[in-house]
Amino acid sequence: MWILRINMTDRTSKWEAVPERFRTLYGRALTSKIVAEEVPPLCHALGPNNKLVFSAGIVTSTPAPTSARISVGCKSPLTGGIKEANAGTSWGPDLASMRIRALIVEGLPQDTDKFWGTFIHWDKDAQKPVVEFFDASEYTGKDVYESYPMIYQRFEGRISIASIGNAGEYGYGNSGIVFNDQAKRPSRYAGRGGVGAVMASKRLKFIVLNEKGSPGVEIVDKALFDEGRKKMIDAIRTHPISKPKGGLNTYGTAVLVNILNEAGGLPTRNFSAGRFDGAPKTAGEAIFETNKERTGKEVYNHACSPGCIIQCSNTLFNPDKSERASCIEYESTWALGANLGVDDLDDIATMVHLCNAYGLDTIETGVTLGVAMEGGVIPFGDSKGAIQLIHEMGKGTPTGKMLGGGAEVAGKLLGVRRVPTVKGQAMPAYEPRAVKGIGITYATTTMGADHTAGYTICPEILGVSGKQDPLSPEGKAALSRAFQATTAFIDSSGHCLFIAFPILDIASGFEGFIQECNGVLGTNWSADDVVAYGAEVLKVERAFNEAAGIKAEADRLPEFMHLEPLPPHNQVFDVPDEALDSVFKEM
Known part of the structure; x- marks a missing residue:
């Protein structure tokens, strides 16, 4: 190598x-x-x-x-x-x-x-x-x-x-x-x-x-690898979220829109509410039914990459059966939908396609546009205006370049107080005041606000690995810490994060996950070794950030989330600073 x-x-x-x-x-x-x-x-x-x-x-x-x-x-x-x-x-x-x-x-x-x-x-x-x-x-x-x-x-x-x-x-x-x-x-x-x-x-x-003609990856213990692989495949294909024609394969990641909306944790109109009346029109179910109407058949999702058996990547088709956009992820349909007060699925798809075309992150783009709407650049709900602003970003106009700097830059230039960022990065599609564990992840991850860094949505919303009350802050620092360490290992393994659903619920799947890695490397890792490996990755990242001037004081959510109760639960983010600090102190 x-x-x-x-x-x-x-x-x-x-x-x-x-x-x-x-x-x-x-x-x-x-x-x-x-x-x-x-x-x-x-x-x-x-x-x-x-x-x-x-x-x-x-x-x-x-x-x-x-x-x-x-x-x-x-x-x-x-x-x-x-x-x-x-x-x-x-x-x-x-x-x-x-x-x-x-x-x-x-x-x-x-x-x-x-x-x-x-x-x-x-x-x-x-x-x-x-x-x-x-x-x-x-x-x-x-x-x-x-x-x-x-x-x-x-x-x-x-x-x-x-x-x-x-x-x-x-x-x-x-x-x-x-x-x-x-x-x-x-x-x-x-x-x-x-x-x-x-x-x-x-x-x-x-x-x-x-790579034509290349030797491929060496597997030290193929029998062990094959044993783990079989367990992984069985777990993925039997879990209700990841199985064929299950939640992800049928509705894509946008299956979460209605779930989070019902939970009161779908950030709406620049994080001013937790529910959006138009959410069902933008959800995975709406994409599925729209495609069925336009193509005359049930359209299940496809793999984004070789060997994917979850296959959650969707496509929205036009009435003439041509492609309008692929892929419309949960984060994208939220950022360019509920967060902007937009419920027109075709316009959301157009914005997703434009972000792909111009090389823009859909999360940061949607949150930035929400801040711009808050600042009066265009009104909430103006999907055509939002499309035009994305074009300006892609063409490098002065307004476009201001928005291309991200949500925090736009908020400062427009004098907006409600700017949902941590360490300069925009928050994704889970409201921390309604889902406290993910708020701790946003605050403490080395990456800036990032749901994938420690996806506590598994137990807090989906009941994967046991159900926890999303509104309660109790025990959530330890929960986030465990998820962040495990995620760092998953990100190092090469597996998609969505294997977390089956391996957290099906013990043989988690065992197979470790066996695959041991088979490739010739190691003898246990579950504890996996967590320790992930924790070491986090410590390396944390040390870099501290040397760059990003210290524990940066592990905080924006002030407005502590002051403004979020409808419909009317909750604030009430996790003590001591709990946030404990995530890395106790690692």
Whole structure:
């Protein structure tokens, strides 16, 4: 296995052996470790000293189910701290198949007016990957739905693509890195934290992979791996949330819209209420029924990446059966729907498509537009105005560039008091005043407000691993801590976070999850080792943030959430600071 360094200063590549101390580090564990060791915490995120690190997970590119994730790490231009964002795509398995443990992009070219691409492919004669650079000038200024077909045509064969859109080129804090899905759509995003701007700062537009002929991932103990794999498949295919034609496969992640709305935890009109009357029109059930009406058949969801058996990625079709948008995630339909007071599903889909096209994170975009509505730029409910503002972001107008900086920047410029961010990053689609555990995760995660960092929605809303009262703060610090540590390991394994549903409820599934990893690595990890591994990842990230000036005092929610009771439960966020501080003190 290798670590591949791509230096954009002189457009050279360098291969290094994986050091022994990295032997069991993959995915998030490895991206965060490399960033912590090699990136000065106080450097400018778009300057020459930041680095962009890609790493696939432990079981990525093996037959393990639902495991095609790629982690992207750097210092975030949005939060100023460490960042890991991940996506499901063939790009991750292709990188792992070529036995590239980590790809590190570093340096800045002298010519900042020009963008470049890299093409990495397997050389059967040399028995190693080869890196070629190409001039990407002709693709700049184009949205990714324009540029991707051109890249597929240029590089024949089965390729995978990582790229930035217009938002990255403009250096927005609200810009992601886009990867292809199974149907060659540019729709799978490592979206949060401004990772797209970091890639653009290196003047790198594309990283194209062709793994044909590569040796694939070595599995040390195949019998153990196969045993674990079978347990994982059985768990996924029998759990009601993840099974075929279950909640996710039928309604996608947007199945959560009605559930959170009923619980009073669906943030509405810039986090001013917990219920939205128009929510059912924007939910997964509405997408399913709309597609049934427009296509004349029941349309179940598809896999975003190789080997996914959960298959939760949806598509909304137009009346003429053409695609309007894919994929409309829960976070996206909320951010561009209830959060803006919008209940027009077609307009929401248009906004999702535009965010994908321009390279914008849908969560940060929706929350930023909510802040702009609060500031009087356009009224709540004005979906056509919101569409126009997204176009302005994609075209780089002065207003668009202001909004591209994210919700916190927009709030400061517009003089808005209700700005739902933590450490500079916008809150996702769960109201902390109605779901206290996820509020603790928002406050304390190293990533800025991020639901995926410690998904306490499992027990608080869905009853997975036991039901807990979402309105109660009792015991939630320990709950968040446990979920954050376990999640850090899942992010390092290469599995999708949604395996959490079956493995938390089905003991054999969790056992199989660990056996898969042990089978690949030849380790003998237990459940306690998994939690300890995740906790170590968090400690590395926490140390980086503290050195960057982000200390315990930053682990707080916005003041308005402590002061303004949230309808319909009329709750405030009443978790004591001592409980928030205990998440890392007791780790």
